[in-house]
Amino acid sequence: MSMESLLETFFAECEELIEALSDGLGRLAAGESGDDLVNAIFRAVHSIKGAGGAFGFEDLVSFAHVYETVLDRIRGCLLAIDAEVLRVITRAADVLAELVENAQNEGSGTPSALAQVRSALEGYAGVAPAAPLHEPSLDFAPMAFEPISFDLDTPESGGRWRFVPDATFYRNGHEPLHIFSHLRAVGDLKVSCDFAEVPSLDGLDPDGSYLVWEIESSDLTEDVIQQTLQFLAGLYELSLVEDTVVIPDVEDQPSRPVSADTPAPAKTANATPASPRATLRVDxxxxxxxxxxxxxxxxxxxxxxxxxxxxxxxxxxxxxxxxxxxxxxxxxxxxxxxxxxxxPVKPLFQRMARVVREAAEATGKDVEFVVTGEGTEIDKTLVERLADPLTHMLRNSVDHGIETVAGRAESGKTPVGTVRLSAFHRSGHVVIEISDDGKGLDREKILASAIGKGLVPEDARLSEQEIDNLLFMPGFSTAAEVTNLSGRGVGMDVVKTAITSMGGRVTIATEFGRGTTFSIILPLTLAVLDGMVVSVAEQTMVLPISGIVETIRPARKDVKSVGPQEDVILVRGSFVPVVALGKALGFASPHQSDPTYILVETESSGILALSVDGIWDQRQVVIKSLEGNYGNIPGVSAATILGDGKIALIVDIEAIAQLAASTGSGPCLSEQGIVA
Amino acid sequence: MSNATAWADDDVVEFVSLTSGGQAFCVEIAHVREIRRWSEVTSLPHASPSVLGVINLRGAVIPIVDLSLCLGLGPSPSHARNVVIVASVNSRIFGILVGSVSEILSIRRDEVRKNPTQMKENEPNYITGLLTVGDGEMLRILDLTELVIQGPERG
Missing domain, CATH: 1.10.287 (Helix Hairpins)
Structure with a gap:
């Protein structure tokens, strides 16, 4: 196994351990308690420390060590968990996760909260490192007392012996390992081998016996050993080294508080994996x-x-x-x-909890983060690609959505703001909602800001929804000054692009003074798409359902010519520009005698009516990339294979709108203000 | 430019000989994955005229190029004997429509003549060499990378 693959395994394990850690802390925060829970948390931190040490991540190890010490004190009931302790150990988990990430990305940066959290932890760990070392051992001594009293009753019980087999022992085919396992069946046993008498190679007699074993036991007596090994009589020598009782190693009693400075025993404790869930790592x-x-x-x-x-x-x-x-x-x-x-989105949501805590800390706001539906499953690639957009949106919610404590008091709200992250399935899609109970969007301010930035003409009249969607325009930011969290004006349009590229969309629902909800609607998977199969210029094509608003067959009188090449349709009182799909794709299109119109929603041009020759079917299609063997085609996102084995192209509605706009055959909404 | 430089003189190289636009050519067999009958294509919008469209090759979407058009010999007439050579170059898979495929030739490397029309060493040229076979017929060796992948994009 190469170092790289070892590292990969280490980070994969760290991910799981951090998940277990946040999980445990979440349960603690929810008011659960119990030794198992604290042990699980301790084990997670300890395992990260242990493995991190093996790879030489010093920052990680030293932080994990302090963290572990505090957890150990909690475990040993030397430190009671109150709100403040909980806050510190939760923040410490965040810092630890960040340190792991840094190590993974080979970044050298130090988490900003490191020093602060570390000193808080050190405060709980006891000022001098010696203190935690000392106290648990006080606790430990009385436990060790028990065997001593036992020792008084049967003086021979326990001790340390040297076991020296002679050459005949080996010649007769005996094997020390078997002997010791034989003894172990009778009593507790610890064996170490002494190589001191092994000569150098030139002086070595291949049939000689040079190895000496020291065996240590807490409950065996010499008699018992002799009896057990009587079949070996005369083949070995057994001499008592020490008569004192050997204290059973802490390893055997994992429930006992263990000093954090004796890593060996604790290591054994975590040999039993914390998570019962068996997983398979597959490329x-x-x-x-x-x-x-x-x-x-x-x-x-x-x-x-x-x-x-x-x-x-x-x-x-x-x-x-x-x-x-x-x-x-x-x-x-x-x-x-x-x-x-x-x-499941759970690991993603746990990372988001960190984001919210950090954002709350940075802005000095009091925020409660509520997560629901963390068991909701989505495509793995989507999970990864959601991390950045969600981070942006949650920071925004905390920074712009939630008011300051004073602000909340003014509007008669509870001092603690709530940011809610939820995931659920709805009709073949995954919906992820980010909602806050903050101040809501101030549409007047948004519009004024957009006008001030020249994104919208001054006399524009926009619907509420259109104003909300201004948030997603490149270069838009209402924050009066740039904070270190958000407000650089790069956030929301990047979010929107990222989500659109996943085949999803974002919607906003807001109530001024009451809060805002962003909904991300995503397909269940990237490999399959819900599409409408249409025919265009004698070709079969697929339109993604996600972009389709409705299909209409308007009365002939509702289709009106605006220019020689430009038509509009009157749909419920508003004019919708028509784009001939075949023409936009550059197919010589025969005269469409009786086209069907599909209303689609686009980012750049609003609602458009695509004219097609006919609609055949609505079905799931498997997405096949064209780029590998051919290249990018304007207006086409991918291809699929239909039931008859033929290939149909999947139309990229957004690109069509742009193509149509650039060729002049399509819409131009400049008088409305939202321009391509 | 091509893998030709990697050949040693006594290596035997195999070529598939074909006709396109009524003329004789050959391609190195290492690039040929399979040869199949013509099947209906799905046209691509905004594609160069030599790209006829895409077909479904057991689940992979591969473009089909009319070799004759690529070579400037006019479009291939539709004919029952037309075949598609499925080629793989630089991990891209595509099909080339040719008039016919005749045989596989084993040629020693030192029998491959340089293309005399290629004056400069690094000038791109889709004919990398010449072969004479049997009764003195000349076959041109086509560099598919140059012709199909780089050619159309260069315009």
Whole structure:
């Protein structure tokens, strides 16, 4: 195993341990208590420290050590958990996680809160490092007393012996290991080997016996040993080294408080893994290959289905029912395979808890972070790509959404603000909501700011929703001055781009003075897309459902010409520009006799009506990239394979709007203010 | 430019000979993954004229290029014997539509003649060498990287 793969394993484990740590702290915060819980927390920190030490991450280890000392005092009931202690150990978990991240990214930066948290921890650990070392051992002594009293009753019990086998021992085929395991069956045993008498190679007699073992036991007596080994009589020498009782090692009693400065025993304690959940680490590429192949299977299944359907067999024929089973099985496999990539959002949400705590700390606000639906599963790649957008949005919520304590008092709210992060499934999508009970969006201020920045013309009249969406415009920021958290004006448009690139969208719901909710709506997976199959210029194409608002077949009189090439449709009182899809894609389009219009929502041009020749189907399609073998095509995001084995292109609605705008055949909303 | 420089003189190289636009060419067999019959393509918007479209090759979406158009020999007439050579170059997979594929030739490296029309050493040229076969017929060796991947993009 190379160093790199070891490191990789270490960081993967750290991730799990930090998850366990935050989990434990969360339970503590929720009012749970108990030795197991504190032990679990301690073990997590200790394991990180131990493994970190092996890789030489000194910052990490020294911090983990102080942290561990405090946790150990809690474990030993020397320190009671109150709100302040809880706050410090929770912050310490954040710092620890950050240190791990730094180590992973080979960054040398120090977490900003490190010094502060460290000194707080040191305060709890006892001023001098000697103190924690000392106190637990006071606790420890009376425990050790018990065997002593036992010792008085049976003086021979326990001791340390030298076990010296002679050469015949080996010649007869005996094996020390077996002997000791034999003894261990009778009583407690600790064995060490003394190599001192092994000569150098030139003086070594291959048949000689040079090794000497020291055996230590708390409950065996010499008699017992002799008896147990009587089948070896004469082949070994046993001499008593020390008569004193050997104190059973702390290893055997993990429930006893252990000084943090004796790492060895605690290490054994964490040998039993804290998490009962068995997981399998698999290279994501293998899973992707499996997903691809299963996608093929599904396509192949529907090809066969269509072919057989064309044979005109009787409804109840055996072939059809076998085919139905096949279809069912194929879907089952697809779902199972897709679920391999699915991952609960919990680790992501735990990281977000850190973000909120840090933001609250930095702004001096009192914020409670509430998480729901952390078991909701989404595609692993989505989990990773959500981290940055969520970080931005949560910081914004704390920084801009939640008022200061004084501000909250003024508006008659509880002093502690609430930021809520929730995830749930809704009709084939994953919804992630970030809501705060802060001051809500001030639309007047937003509009004024947008006008002031020249993003919107002064006389623009925007609907409430349009004003809210100004937040996502590049270069928009209402914060009067740049804070170190947010306010650089790069946040929300980046968020929007990131989410759109995942095939999702963001919506805002806000009530002035009451709070704001951002909803991120994402597809369940990146490998499959809900699409509407349409025909355009004799081609079959797929439009992603996520962008479609509705489909309409307007009365002829509602389609009006604005210019020679430009049409608009009157939809419920407002004019919607028409984009001929075939033309935008550069296909020579035959005259559309009776087009169907699909209303789509775009970022750059608002609502557009795409004209297509016909709508065939609405179905899930497997996304196939075009870029690997061909390259990027304007207006097309990817391809898919339809039931008949033919390829259909997946239309990128956003790009179409831009193409249409640039070729002049499409919309120009400049008089409305939102321009491409 | 091509893998030609890596050959030793006594290496035997295999070529697939083909016709396109009524003329004879060959490509190195190492780039050929399979040869299949023509099947209907899905056209791509905004593609260069020589890119006929994409096909589904057992789940992979691969573009099909009309070799004859690429070579400036006019579009391939549709013919029952038209075949698609599926090639893989620089981990990109694509198909080239050719008139026909005839045989596989084993040629010693030192029998490959330099293309005399290639004057400068580093000048891009999609014909990397010449072969004479049998009755003195000349075959041109096509560099697919140069022709298909870099050619159209260069415009």
């Amino acid at each position: 994501p590429e293998r899973v992707d290959r499996l997903i691809n192949t299963v996608g093929e299977l599904i396509i192949n299944q529907s090809v066969i289905g269509q072919k057989v359907g064309g044979l005109g067999l009787e409804q109840n024929s055996e072939l059809l029912s076998a085919l139905e089973d096949y279809r069912y099985l194929a879907r089952e496999i697809q779902e199972a395979v897709m679920s391999i990539r699915a991952q």
